[in-house]
Amino acid sequence: MKIAIDAMGGDHAPEVVIQGIAQARDERPELEFLVYGDETKIRPLLADDTRMTIIDTKEKINSDDEPVRAIRSKKQASMVLAAQAVKNGEADAMISLGSTGALLAAGLFIVGRIRGIDRPGLMPTLPTTDGAGFVMLDVGANAENRASQLVQYAVMGNFYAHDLRGLAKPKVGLLNNGTEANKGDALHQETYQLLSELDDIDFIGNVESDSLLKHAADVVVTDGFTGNAALKAIEGSAKTILGLLKHAIMDNGLKAKLGGALLRNGIKEIATTFDVSSYGGAVLLGLKAPVVKAHGGADAKAVYYTVRQVEKMLEAQTVQKVVAYFDAKKQA
Structure with missing residues (x-):
């Protein structure tokens, strides 16, 4: 190779x-x-x-x-x-x-x-609280997408999750502003319908952004604009929370430092969970x-x-x- x-x-x-x-x-x-x-x-x-x-x-x-x-x-x-x-x-x-x-x-x-x-999509692997991770695309290769393109992302993400994540039947979700089938704008409603009719993937329906890190799906499909915003929110939130935790321990006296020492293994586990390298x-x-x-x-x-x-x-x-x-x- x-x-x-x-x-x-x-x-x-x-x-x-x-x-x-x-x-x-x-x-x-x-x-x-x-x-x-x-x-x-x-x-x-x-x-x-x-x-x-x-x-x-x-x-x-x-x-x-x-x-x-x-x-x-x-x-x-x-x-x-x-x-x-x-x-x-x-x-x-x-x-x-x-x-x-x-x-x-x-x-x-x-x-x-x-x-x-039609349009290639950019797909990272992101962390989940159970350590399994999930893939999401598109996260910024395209500012706008059509429903047919999101279906293509679902298929490609499904192949990747099967081959590289070792999943026999990856769960594929559509990122939306609600879990109900009628949620979202015309793009998301059309995409939902097309994915529901596709026999080649295990489409589980809509997923919301607050459940992504809880491993709501193995493959999350979204348009590039929304995906990039979600990605930056996840990355920024993780860095901010870990930074606040560090300052809370280091800037609040001896008791806080002792508490941090007792929690060291737990803190390391959290950091490891969000380390996607x-x-x-x-x-x-x-x-x-x-x-x-x-x-x-x-x-x-x-x-x-x-x-x-x-x-x-x-x-x-x-x-x-x-x-x-x-x-x-x-x-x-």
Whole structure:
């Protein structure tokens, strides 16, 4: 399995990128990497370049670049060259910690979408209180969606949850402002009806945002605008609560500190529950090959798990299953 790596994307590149992929390489002999980036910065970080080919590039896409313009104008950028490697069949998948918007553009315009998929969706794995987690898409690849596109997300998310989450029959829910079938605007009511008629998934109906972390569903389907708002609310709430808890312990005298010491294991368990680094990155589903966006602030551990995530997608041939499904639907 050959994975193209944009080594220059992210807040701590290329150090954490190289550390993460090196760990995966050492543990998984079937993995090989095409590493795109500034060789003068990458080479000193590599004690061993076995199954790692460095492709030197001095150009990179910055977080403040306009995504589509950057993809089209910076032809020698590490992200663009990594995407080209996937398109040309030189690599089986791609990972980047760089600009989400630019990676979406590279995935769409270079790697290309699967026939039958109108718009690829961005799908992260999020935590639940029982530790199982759930996937949600779209969380921002598209500002607007049609009902038929949300149905496509349900199908793709179902394949992913089956292959990578090990679920025989994933529960698929539609994010809405109520659980009743008649809730929501015209988009959500139409989507509900279409999902109810689909025999290929286990559609459990509407789910509300306050039940997401309680594992209301294994796959949560939503439009990109709503999904991004829900994602940011979850991330922000988790960070805020953990921050308040820390300050409550550290800023309220000796008794609070003693109480915090007694609760240390419980607090660590809560922090672990909301640490999603072991889930890998957000997958851009609907493309012809796995393209995965790891968080810009990811550490080496998160990069390592993102590599393992891509490896599992390639082993399970998840993308090929999606292609076969929509080809069959088109011919039916």
